[in-house]
Amino acid sequence: MSERVLMKGNEAIAEAAIQAGCRYFFGYPITPQNEIPAYMSKRMPKVDGVYLQAESEVSAINMVYGAAGAGARVMTSSSGPGISLKQEGISYIAGSELPCLIVNIVRGGPGLGGIQPAQSDYFQSVKGGGHGDYRLVVLAPSTVQEAVDLTMEAFDIGDMYRIPVMVLGDGMLGQMMEPVEFKPFQGRALPAKDWATTGTRGKRKRNIVNSLYIEPQALEEKNLARLEKYRQIEQREVKYEMQDCDDADIVLVAYGTTARIVKSAMKAARREGLKVGIVRPITLWPFPAAVLHNLAETAKAFLTVEMSMGQMVEDVKLAVNGVKPVYFYGRTGGMVPAPADILEEIKKIYGGEK
Amino acid sequence: MARPKALVDMSQHYCPGCTHGIIHRLIAEAIDTLDIQDRTIGVASVGCSVFTYKYFDCDMQQAAHGRAPSAATGIKRVHPDTLVFTYQGDGDLAAIGTAEMLHAAIRGENITIIFVNNAIYGMTGGQMAPTTLVGQVTQTSPYGRQIETQGYPMKVSETLATIEGAAYIERVSVDSVKHIKAAKKAVEKAFRYQMEGKGFSLVELLSTCPTNWGLSPIEATDWLRENMLPHYPLGVYKDKGGEQA
Numbered sequence: 201m202s203e204r205v206l207m208k209g210n211e212a213i214a215e216a217a218i219q220a221g222c223r224y225f226f227g228y229p230i231t232p233q234n235e236i237p238a239y240m241s242k243r244m245p246k247v248d249g250v251y252l253q254a255e256s257e258v259s260a261i262n263m264v265y266g267a268a269g270a271g272a273r274v275m276t277s278s279s280g281p282g283i284s285l286k287q288e289g290i291s292y293i294a295g296s297e298l299p300c301l302i303v304n305i306v307r308g309g310p311g312l313g314g315i316q317p318a319q320s321d322y323f324q325s326v327k328g329g330g331h332g333d334y335r336l337v338v339l340a341p342s343t344v345q346e347a348v349d350l351t352m353e354a355f356d357i358g359d360m361y362r363i364p365v366m367v368l369g370d371g372m373l374g375q376m377m378e379p380v381e382f383k384p385f386q387g388r389a390l391p392a393k394d395w396a397t398t399g400t401r402g403k404r405k406r407n408i409v410n411s412l413y414i415e416p417q418a419l420e421e422k423n424l425a426r427l428e429k430y431r432q433i434e435q436r437e438v439k440y441e442m443q444d445c446d447d448a449d450i451v452l453v454a455y456g457t458t459a460r461i462v463k464s465a466m467k468a469a470r471r472e473g474l475k476v477g478i479v480r481p482i483t484l485w486p487f488p489a490a491v492l493h494n495l496a497e498t499a500k501a502f503l504t505v506e507m508s509m510g511q512m513v514e515d516v517k518l519a520v521n522g523v524k525p526v527y528f529y530g531r532t533g534g535m536v537p538a539p540a541d542i543l544e545e546i547k548k549i550y551g552g553e554k
Numbered sequence: 555m556a557r558p559k560a561l562v563d564m565s566q567h568y569c570p571g572c573t574h575g576i577i578h579r580l581i582a583e584a585i586d587t588l589d590i591q592d593r594t595i596g597v598a599s600v601g602c603s604v605f606t607y608k609y610f611d612c613d614m615q616q617a618a619h620g621r622a623p624s625a626a627t628g629i630k631r632v633h634p635d636t637l638v639f640t641y642q643g644d645g646d647l648a649a650i651g652t653a654e655m656l657h658a659a660i661r662g663e664n665i666t667i668i669f670v671n672n673a674i675y676g677m678t679g680g681q682m683a684p685t686t687l688v689g690q691v692t693q694t695s696p697y698g699r700q701i702e703t704q705g706y707p708m709k710v711s712e713t714l715a716t717i718e719g720a721a722y723i724e725r726v727s728v729d730s731v732k733h734i735k736a737a738k739k740a741v742e743k744a745f746r747y748q749m750e751g752k753g754f755s756l757v758e759l760l761s762t763c764p765t766n767w768g769l770s771p772i773e774a775t776d777w778l779r780e781n782m783l784p785h786y787p788l789g790v791y792k793d794k795g796g797e798q799a
């Protein structure tokens with residue numbers, strides 16, 4: 201039996217990646233994710249892995265591209281401005297259908313912004329970020345334990361569908377210490393990486409890793425084939441947590457660390473006899489749209505809470521599709537919403553003030 | 555001449571008289587000579603040579619503009635026993651990809667860069683490159699490259715020679731049979747060094763772009779000789795260990 205250890209979110213993510221078989225890490229320093237590369241620089245040499253500090257995030261993500269194309273379990277991590285720099289590379293990785301893990305420990309923006317926790321990079325993570333018609337699987341843990349479990353699973357999802365996967369945390373999750381258990385990694389049954397550039401070694405024809413399709417017809421075919429894959433992922437990989445929604449008048453929607461704060465607001469509301477529940481999307485793409493859509497039949501209203509000026513709320517509105525009102529409460533710039541403020545928003549909705 | 559094994563039997567898309575084709579052949583011959591085709595992974599860049607991923611009969615990856623040395627780094631770290639080379643033009647390598655090229659050398663990354671210097675951006679229609687000569691007219695230096703506003707042409711081999719991590723740097727040309735023979739030797743040597751684990755190597759090949767220079771293939775070769783050779787002297791700029799050049 202594995203035991204529980206007290207660990208910082210960032211370090212726990214790094215250790216989880218190693219335990220899931222990741223042996224290649226390419227990164228560049230930026231707060232608030234520095235504990236990930238620091239941990240990797242210590243651990244990778246001990247497991248015959250590679251830790252490499254690149255000259256920029258641009259270079260790091262292209263090293264990930266090369267290593268992923270060569271068939272390795274590989275990752276990078278960054279935040280804010282660094283993730284922006286990686287976008288071209290992420291688009292190439294998606295276009296070439298390569299698996300990899302990108303850990304994004306979000307800080308306040310735009311520009312150099314700040315280093316406090318934020319959720320303002322939801323659009324960038326979930327809606328593309330780079331150029332072209334593509335998707336990432338985006339996983340949003342709300343505890344350090346969940347960060348560990350999802351990091352491990354991220355590599356399997358990536359390999360299964362040949363898709364880049366992002367673990368989206370925030371500075372709070374990265375910095376907080378919590379007890380975690382590293383359950384022995386039970387991987388999925390995965391297809392062989394017979395497409396990887398390993399050198400043909402006299403055994404097969406050459407492999408080509410590429411995202412260029414100069415003929416529009418060929419590119420459309422390629423994109424539509426990927427769309428088919430995206431549809432499969434939407435059917436099979438949606439994850440969410442739901443609490444107290446059966447009788448809820450108001451359904452709160454929040455992800456990541458914000459969901460923890462929202463849960464305390466929800467408990468306080470229940471104590472006052474207000475019927476509120478919560479849906480916490482764990483996969484931001486694929487988004488748990490169906491569950492929200494169904495709840496629109498029974499609930500009277502939705503309240504989305506984010507550490508942003510309002511980003512995920514757009515997906516909630518699409519899911520609810522005008523059947524019931526969808527309200528928003530957010531703090532931005534590294535400010536964290538307080539349970540009391542959320543409770544007040546809930547009361548405003550009840551009182552018809554919103 | 556028989557087609558080298560490491561080249562796919564298909565027509566290439568280069569303009570008539572373009573020297574990219576000669577350089578492809580040199581690389582393929584070197585791979586054949588060293589008998590490492592099934593342990594070679596090439597990285598195509600963005601430029602006229604983007605389709606090299608179709609032309610070389612070995613595993614290939616296509617990399618983003620300027621980032622081939624980083625992609626090659628990722629590949630080489632995963633498969634250290636393979637020959638990993640990039641094929642990059644001067645816009646790709648000396649402008650947008652300067653940092654990636656330089657830092658691959660600084661790390662002493664055990665890869666080989668084949669650097670094709672034709673003093674212009676070919677694929678996008680003949681814009682000024684960092685290697686465009688002073689006074690040279692291009693689409694975006696219509697009055698000729700001006701030192702005052704556009705600076706001097708970048709000398710990649712000379713710059714890399716100052717980097718401790720670089721093991722082998724040579725500048726060659728493909729304007730004559732004699733030079734092509736020397737170029738072939740240089741490519742072969744770079745690959746051999748890599749297989750011996752000696753570290754970072756780059757071969758700069760002075761090349762022509764008749765189409766965007768606005769010259770016939772023969773005039774282009776003359777132009778290379780008269781204008782590029784004086785500014786870009788041929789020779790070995792760095793040779794760490796092993797035999798003397």
Ligand SMILES: Cc1ncc(C[n+]2csc(CCOP(=O)(O)OP(=O)(O)O)c2C)c(N)n1
Pocket residue numbers: 600601602603619642643644645646647670672674675676677678683
């Ligand atoms: C990020 C990015 N910027 C610009 C381009 C457009 N582009 C394609 S090829 C090229 C220039 C290539 O010139 P060079 O490297 O000299 O190679 P050549 O075509 O001369 O062989 C440019 C700027 C691109 N594909 N990607």
Ligand code: SF4
Pocket residue numbers: 567568569571572573574602672676677762763764765766
């Ligand atoms: S544009 Fe220039 S470099 Fe490109 S194929 Fe034609 S001649 Fe060669």
